[in-house]
Amino acid sequence: DARVTQTPRHKVTEMGQEVTMRCQPILGHNTVFWYRQTMMQGLELLAYFRNRAPLDDSGMPKDRFSAEMPDATLATLKIQPSEPRDSAVYFCASGLSAGLISDTQYFGPGTRLTVL
């Protein structure tokens, strides 16, 4: 049963520290999405990649967030420096894209980040 995996599942850190979240997409999927879920804003798209190339990161605060895909099996989302307002659940999703909005996204279990 192929699944998207995310590590760590929980992260508690102090303001100013660097946070790195990792995602392993489903083998063979060519698109990766990073979302942030908060109570007030719901699910917000931060960035997405197709064939490891970033296609849209307009939802991401550029001054402190960065997203990369070093290879097809790993996507990373970094926050440096972290702030209390970054506390949220961060989801990674992957998909097999035909370039259509109807392509299904498969979500990982999320990383719950708490910045003190």
Add this chain to the structure above:
Amino acid sequence: DQQVKQNSPSLSVQEGRISILNCDYTNSMFDYFLWYKKYPAEGPTFLISISSIKDKNEDGRFTVFLNKSAKHLSLHIVPSQPGDSAVYFCAAGNAGNNRKLIWGLGTSLAVNP
């Protein structure tokens, strides 16, 4: 400004009855709509979708209705089962703005035995 609104944060129904979850949107450019279901400590999973060229799509116990003039869609679950207890997210997008979905805040459904 929420472009996709799920105005009911929670809903409780009896097992065997119909569950109706509602979603409103403001952007008339949206032409594709999806529902995802989320259990605690898991990521959302795709449930059902509908294109704006249709007004109804059915998959087993799940039916989504789209009213474009009212900018409203609803998810019907019949009959509801305890395993349907989850948070349901409505999402919408435009095929021209490829793959960028706008999500609602979710509705927590509790199906009571």
